[in-house]
Amino acid sequence: MSKEYDVAIIGAGTAGLTAQEEVVKHTDNYVLIDDGPLGTTCARVGCMPSKALIAVADDFHKCSFFDEYGILGAKGLVPDHKKIMARVRSMRDEFSGGVIQEMSGFMDKVIRKRARFLDANTLDLGDETIRAKSIIIATGSKPYIPEPWLPFKEFIIDTDQFFELETLPRTMAVFGLGVIGIELGQALHRIGVQVTAVSRRKTAGGLTDPKLEEYAFEHFSKEMHIELGTAEIFGKTETGLEVGAGSKRWTVDRVLIATGRRPMLHNLNLESLKLDMDTKGMPVFDSETLQIGNLPVFLAGDVNGLKPILHEAADDGTIAGYNACAGTMARFKKRIPLHITFSSPDIAIAGLSHKALTEKGIDYVVGEASWEELGRARMILGKAAGRARIYADPQKGRLLGAEIMAPAGEHMAHLLAWAMGANLTIKEILGMPFYHPVPEEALLDAFFQIAAQITEPVPMPILEKRKDRPHGKE
Ligand SMILES: Cc1cc2nc3c(=O)[nH]c(=O)nc-3n(C[C@H](O)[C@H](O)[C@H](O)COP(=O)(O)OP(=O)(O)OC[C@H]3O[C@@H](n4cnc5c(N)ncnc54)[C@H](O)[C@@H]3O)c2cc1C
Numbered sequence: 507m508s509k510e511y512d513v514a515i516i517g518a519g520t521a522g523l524t525a526q527e528e529v530v531k532h533t534d535n536y537v538l539i540d541d542g543p544l545g546t547t548c549a550r551v552g553c554m555p556s557k558a559l560i561a562v563a564d565d566f567h568k569c570s571f572f573d574e575y576g577i578l579g580a581k582g583l584v585p586d587h588k589k590i591m592a593r594v595r596s597m598r599d600e601f602s603g604g605v606i607q608e609m610s611g612f613m614d615k616v617i618r619k620r621a622r623f624l625d626a627n628t629l630d631l632g633d634e635t636i637r638a639k640s641i642i643i644a645t646g647s648k649p650y651i652p653e654p655w656l657p658f659k660e661f662i663i664d665t666d667q668f669f670e671l672e673t674l675p676r677t678m679a680v681f682g683l684g685v686i687g688i689e690l691g692q693a694l695h696r697i698g699v700q701v702t703a704v705s706r707r708k709t710a711g712g713l714t715d716p717k718l719e720e721y722a723f724e725h726f727s728k729e730m731h732i733e734l735g736t737a738e739i740f741g742k743t744e745t746g747l748e749v750g751a752g753s754k755r756w757t758v759d760r761v762l763i764a765t766g767r768r769p770m771l772h773n774l775n776l777e778s779l780k781l782d783m784d785t786k787g788m789p790v791f792d793s794e795t796l797q798i799g800n801l802p803v804f805l806a807g808d809v810n811g812l813k814p815i816l817h818e819a820a821d822d823g824t825i826a827g828y829n830a831c832a833g834t835m836a837r838f839k840k841r842i843p844l845h846i847t848f849s850s851p852d853i854a855i856a857g858l859s860h861k862a863l864t865e866k867g868i869d870y871v872v873g874e875a876s877w878e879e880l881g882r883a884r885m886i887l888g889k890a891a892g893r894a895r896i897y898a899d900p901q902k903g904r905l906l907g908a909e910i911m912a913p914a915g916e917h918m919a920h921l922l923a924w925a926m927g928a929n930l931t932i933k934e935i936l937g938m939p940f941y942h943p944v945p946e947e948a949l950l951d952a953f954f955q956i957a958a959q960i961t962e963p964v965p966m967p968i969l970e971k972r973k974d975r976p977h978g979k980e
């Protein structure tokens with residue numbers, strides 16, 4: 507006899523764990539199934555260890571300016587790769603250990619097995635079969651290594667393996683200049699690994715606005731070696747692995763694969779559900795309820811391919827957890843999109859990207875900001891770089907989206923996303939305080955440009971007369 511549950515959650519990552527938090531409000535009769543290492547991708551091999559490495563790399567990079575600041579002796583400083591990686595791992599262990607500790611309250615609900623569907627209510631766990639009224643798939647995503655490169659696996663590192671390295675190779679090719687490529691590629695370069703990054707196009711860190719893509723690519727090309735073209739592996743040489751892009755070929759000790767991740771759907775025997783699939787091979791599901799077709803099955807987190815970032819995975823878990831327990835499907839509004847790449851300068855997209863605006867055919871006006879001449883940025887060497895393009899509606903100048911590469915860009919992207927969430931007009935935004943001297947001041951240029959282009963006039967200066975206390979009366 508199969509055990510019967512109200513809900514089965516497959517995957518104990520961020521999405522699965524937030525689903526558990528929601529499910530437990532409705533029922534105690536659930537299971538959380540995971541056959542992999544516990545502690546979540548984010549804490550084990552994702553957000554947290556990558557940011558721990560970036561923090562070290564950014565601090566060490568400052569040494570290159572010390573002579574000019576008048577601080578002498580920095581040339582003698584040497585990064586100890588073994589110690590750096592050991593510290594990153596020890597922080598990683600703390601973060602993932604914290605997650606596992608939090609799971610201790612419901613470990614009796616956790617089954618450490620791989621789940622495969624037999625039908626929409628039945629899962630094969632290898633040595634047992636279980637049934638559930640609803641099933642949440644929260645199996646995440648994995649780095650993808652193209653088939654022709656598999657024979658060279660001994661030279662290839664993906665992010666699942668990277669943080670296990672005892673020390674770092676002398677030379678490294680970084681394939682792909684998306685989010686992982688620029689974050690880790692720049693960090694490795696900054697701590698002395700000879701990095702050659704390969705990018706198919708002039709772009710970086712997930713930007714989509716052609717003007718910013720070109721600017722960012724040129725900026726990062728000045729700091730580290732980047733080859734344009736499709737990355738290729740030619741084979742082993744006496745000294746390493748021969749790789750190439752375009753007409754160039756060179757030999758490296760190792761390759762870091764950062765060419766994209768794939769949703770973990772292949773190991774679930776979804777064929778047994780006879781699902782409608784879209785053109786990308788993904789099951790057709792409702793992005794607001796996360797339900798697959800009419801089945802009692804939900805897709806939450808990276809596995810649904812919508813927005814493979816942490817806070818979205820967490821929201822997905824809540825939505826799927828709620829709908830898995832509720833009698834009817836509730837629709838949930840998504841937050842304003844926000845994506846940050848922790849390069850230096852930061853890259854971020856708040857609200858609609860240029861690509862999304864273009865694909866949806868939405869009308870917009872653009873304001874541009876630059877951090878190249880901003881006084882405060884120029885005081886700190888290496889900070890006087892960056893541009894932003896902010897898109898607003900042509901009537902009232904409500905912000906629609908922004909792409910940004912800027913010092914403190916992670917914070918400004920939040921401000922922009924929050925202004926979008928509050929549906930502020932450009933007049934209302936210009937009525938907010940801007941302290942001097944801060945990086946946010948550069949945004950003013952973009953806002954003024956937007957104000958000058960929209961149909962509803964914005965009086966300048968923006969200070970409004972009080973209507974409640976006219977003409978000097980107290
Ligand atoms: C290097 C890197 C850096 C990142 N940095 C950031 C960042 O700075 N900010 C940010 O917002 N996001 C970042 N991300 C993305 C973020 O880590 C993910 O969006 C998030 O971890 C996804 O969570 P999840 O729950 O969907 O998947 P996961 O946490 O991967 O959980 C999936 C779980 O499912 C299990 N599983 C899979 N198949 C089965 C099966 N058949 N049966 C049982 N169990 C199964 C796996 O073992 C795993 O535990 C980063 C990712 C990487 C790789």
Ligand SMILES: NC(=O)c1ccc[n+]([C@@H]2O[C@H](COP(=O)([O-])OP(=O)(O)OC[C@H]3O[C@@H](n4cnc5c(N)ncnc54)[C@H](O)[C@@H]3O)[C@@H](O)[C@H]2O)c1
Nearest residue numbers: 682683684685686687706736737764765766767814846847
């Ligand atoms: N800060 C963050 O939030 C953060 C950090 C790291 C990872 N992540 C998540 O991890 C996911 C995966 O990151 P990623 O960087 O692997 O993927 P990505 O999709 O961001 O970038 C992959 C890049 O590799 C390029 N590429 C693919 N094949 C290539 C080839 N053969 N030669 C040259 N270039 C090639 C693509 O054109 C693309 O620009 C992201 O979607 C992101 O959500 C998030």
